[in-house]
Amino acid sequence: xxxxxxxxxxxxxxxxxxxxxxxxxxxxxxxxxxxxxxxxxxxxxxxxxxxxxxxxxxxxxxxxxxxxxxxxxxxxxxxxxxxxxxxxxxxxxxxxxxxxxxxxxxxxxxxxxxxxxxxxxxxxxxxxxxxxxxxxxxxxxxxxxxxxxxxxxxxxxxxx
Numbered sequence: 269x270x271x272x273x274x275x276x277x278x279x280x281x282x283x284x285x286x287x288x289x290x291x292x293x294x295x296x297x298x299x300x301x302x303x304x305x306x307x308x309x310x311x312x313x314x315x316x317x318x319x320x321x322x323x324x325x326x327x328x329x330x331x332x333x334x335x336x337x338x339x340x341x342x343x344x345x346x347x348x349x350x351x352x353x354x355x356x357x358x359x360x361x362x363x364x365x366x367x368x369x370x371x372x373x374x375x376x377x378x379x380x381x382x383x384x385x386x387x388x389x390x391x392x393x394x395x396x397x398x399x400x401x402x403x404x405x406x407x408x409x410x411x412x413x414x415x416x417x418x419x420x421x422x423x424x425x426x427x428x
């Protein structure tokens with residue numbers, strides 16, 4: 269069974285492309301570029317569903333995919349708007365302690381409080397701590413990350 273810890277968001281299906289079921293994916297990162305993954309995971313009705321990738325190519329900042337069993341424009345139209353994930357094991361990096369996205373630090377501790385949620389919908393990423401505080405997450409503010417103890421040391425502005 270595929271769980272949320274097994275996958276990483278790479279984008280959203282923006283539209284169909286052509287009449288043969290090709291899908292245009294608006295990407296949010298470059299993880300796909302360096303991978304040799306055979307599958308994409310689409311979130312359909314909140315269920316992760318794997319699809320075999322038959323072909324893919326780059327079109328500007330987007331990716332075009334042909335997936336197994338998606339052969340017509342009508343098949344592809346049902347998938348428009350779906351989030352597209354890939355399996356973490358297919359990402360080129362081999363270091364298990366590498367943080368690939370902000371969601372990876374949920375559960376880590378900052379100033380004695382656990383990070384319970386991440387809002388990365390804007391360029392100003394915020395973490396919600398277990399005491400209700402919101403703190404900005406930016407690489408310039410993080411001074412150390414200890415993956416063994418799941419703690420993050422930050423140089424936060426006074427008052428946070």
